[in-house]
Amino acid sequence: MSAQLPAPFQSLEPFVEVWDLGSERERHTTRLNAPIEESQKLYDALLPQIEPIAEYLESFDLNNLPAQEQSLLNLALSFMEVSLTVECLKSPTVPGGFAFDRFEVLY
Amino acid sequence: MTAPEDRLVIKVPTEIPDMGTDPLPVEPYISPEFFEKEREKVFRKAWLNVGRVDEIPEPGDYLVKRLEVLNTTIIIVRGKDDQIRAFHNICVHRGMQVTEAGCEKGHADGFMCGYHAWVYDLQGQLTHVPGKEYFPATDFNGLQLPPVTLDIWNGFIFVNDQDHPKLTLEEYLGGLTGDLGDYPFSKFNHIARYRAKVAVNWKTFIDAFHEAYHVAEVHKNTVPDACNSPDNPNAVPTSARLYPPHHSVSVPVNTAYVPTPAAALAWKFGASFAPGDVGNLPGMNPSGDEGWWFDINVLFPNFFIDVGPGWYFTYNFWPVSVDETHWEMNIYQLDATTAAQKIAQEHTKVLLRDILYEDLSTMEQTHESMKSGKLKEMIVGEMEIAVRHQHYQVTQWVEGKGCME
Numbered sequence: 001m002s003a004q005l006p007a008p009f010q011s012l013e014p015f016v017e018v019w020d021l022g023s024e025r026e027r028h029t030t031r032l033n034a035p036i037e038e039s040q041k042l043y044d045a046l047l048p049q050i051e052p053i054a055e056y057l058e059s060f061d062l063n064n065l066p067a068q069e070q071s072l073l074n075l076a077l078s079f080m081e082v083s084l085t086v087e088c089l090k091s092p093t094v095p096g097g098f099a100f101d102r103f104e105v106l107y
Numbered sequence: 108m109t110a111p112e113d114r115l116v117i118k119v120p121t122e123i124p125d126m127g128t129d130p131l132p133v134e135p136y137i138s139p140e141f142f143e144k145e146r147e148k149v150f151r152k153a154w155l156n157v158g159r160v161d162e163i164p165e166p167g168d169y170l171v172k173r174l175e176v177l178n179t180t181i182i183i184v185r186g187k188d189d190q191i192r193a194f195h196n197i198c199v200h201r202g203m204q205v206t207e208a209g210c211e212k213g214h215a216d217g218f219m220c221g222y223h224a225w226v227y228d229l230q231g232q233l234t235h236v237p238g239k240e241y242f243p244a245t246d247f248n249g250l251q252l253p254p255v256t257l258d259i260w261n262g263f264i265f266v267n268d269q270d271h272p273k274l275t276l277e278e279y280l281g282g283l284t285g286d287l288g289d290y291p292f293s294k295f296n297h298i299a300r301y302r303a304k305v306a307v308n309w310k311t312f313i314d315a316f317h318e319a320y321h322v323a324e325v326h327k328n329t330v331p332d333a334c335n336s337p338d339n340p341n342a343v344p345t346s347a348r349l350y351p352p353h354h355s356v357s358v359p360v361n362t363a364y365v366p367t368p369a370a371a372l373a374w375k376f377g378a379s380f381a382p383g384d385v386g387n388l389p390g391m392n393p394s395g396d397e398g399w400w401f402d403i404n405v406l407f408p409n410f411f412i413d414v415g416p417g418w419y420f421t422y423n424f425w426p427v428s429v430d431e432t433h434w435e436m437n438i439y440q441l442d443a444t445t446a447a448q449k450i451a452q453e454h455t456k457v458l459l460r461d462i463l464y465e466d467l468s469t470m471e472q473t474h475e476s477m478k479s480g481k482l483k484e485m486i487v488g489e490m491e492i493a494v495r496h497q498h499y500q501v502t503q504w505v506e507g508k509g510c511m512e
Contacts, residue, residue, distance in 0.1 A: 024299060024453070024457075028457075028460070047368060050372050051372070053446070053450075054376060054445070054446050057446030058446065060446070062443065062444065073449065076450045076453075077453045079369070080450060080456075083369030083457065087368065087369060088328055089461070094329070094465060095328050096328070097465050098463075098467035098470075103301065103303050103467070105460070106301065
């Protein structure tokens with residue numbers, strides 16, 4: 001199988017299948033439905049990589065990323081999506097919050 | 108508890124109308140009769156925000172908005188002359204809407220009614236009627252989609268149900284625009300939109316968004332220590348400004364707030380909603396407060412523009428009935444030109460969104476309690492000055508004493 005992420009970040013490939021998602025709505029839906037352990041794994045793996053990822057992507061045109069670089073950015077955005085779950089909520093959903101299936105995320 | 112004489116006092120540099128200090132009656136939040144008065148005396152008189160100009164950047168771009176409280180659906184369209192106009196979505200033939208059911212947005216050279224194919228141009232003029240010769244008694248000259256009064260402030264599009272509103276939009280917004288007018292709205296990009304339909308009165312909904320007293324409890328799982336500090340444990344606003352019927356409230360920040368690892372990364376890359384560097388954008392923190400987080404600007408009756416360092420967001424609260432409100436939130440940030448900024452933006456979005464789940468959680472239970480009839484009055488404190496002012500304004504308008512009469 002060909003590489004899905006740029007060479008320096010290939011250790012993150014196990015996360016591509018679930019978390020390489022191009023919209024907030026998809027990332028949020030995935031977080032809501034994933035066991036917290038899955039979010040925690042993504043968070044732990046990505047946290048030390050976020051700065052290197054940002055630095056690596058610096059030289060690319062943000063609006064015209066090649067496929068591997070876009071996947072890498074998507075993983076970083078998924079990191080932010082799960083950050084609340086892991087750091088604060090300790091739950092995939094917001095404890096005591098409004099029903100997530102009635103809260104519409106449009107994009 | 109702090110001794111009463113040592114309590115923090117909100118700075119209010121503007122004049123404060125005589126709003127009293129009594130509890131507020133619950134009746135206006137549950138009475139269908141009161142709601143009908145609000146429809147006629149508030150929503151049919153006030154300037155109402157329906158979008159932003161950047162949603163329709165090209166000639167022929169249009170939005171379709173259902174405005175339940177006005178019992179109408181409107182089209183907001185940018186013409187070939189670049190002018191933005193609004194029309195009721197009503198074919199003058201026999202009343203069918205001229206956009207497809209459920210359409211919210213589109214691009215067209217004109218509008219064709221899907222019933223008998225009458226055609227209107229982007230300026231709303233009727234340009235084609237099939238079998239026109241069979242209407243010998245009709246003068247088609249000047250027939251058009253019924254126009255809606257529209258004006259624009261700082262890229263925000265407002266409509267008014269009156270053909271000749273008493274005040275122009277600029278006059279209506281008054282002193283509020285002095286503070287907020289310099290904020291660089293046009294440099295921001297739209298990054299998120301959220302919606303919910305909630306079984307609650309529109310005023311109860313709004314009241315949850317212009318005080319910070321609730322933050323320590325309601326937001327205990329997302330930002331438990333963002334605005335409550337040892338010096339200000341109840342999150343008393345640092346200042347407030349009343350520009351009747353509007354107002355603006357500045358939310359305090361906990362300067363000792365310790366960011367989470369993700370928030371710290373976001374701040375390294377750009378601006379997060381989590382407390383951090385306040386920067387120096389014009390049009391925010393108008394009273395120059397220390398320990399300032401962001402400003403809540405309430406444009407009466409149902410539109411909020413909350414501005415902060417590098418992001419702003421808006422709420423529209425649309426009454427559907429006395430018991431139902433449709434809510435929409437839009438988030439805007441300074442343009443992300445690097446991946447790092449894009450990653451930072453995602454943090455703002457995700458944090459605000461999860462905070463909103465908490466805000467919305469109190470609505471339906473509160474409304475149920477109000478409808479029980481067992482609560483006749485609500486107790487409103489000094490920290491909730493905006494709640495009192497909103498209630499005062501609604502009451503004034505319903506009694507025919509609003510500024511648009």
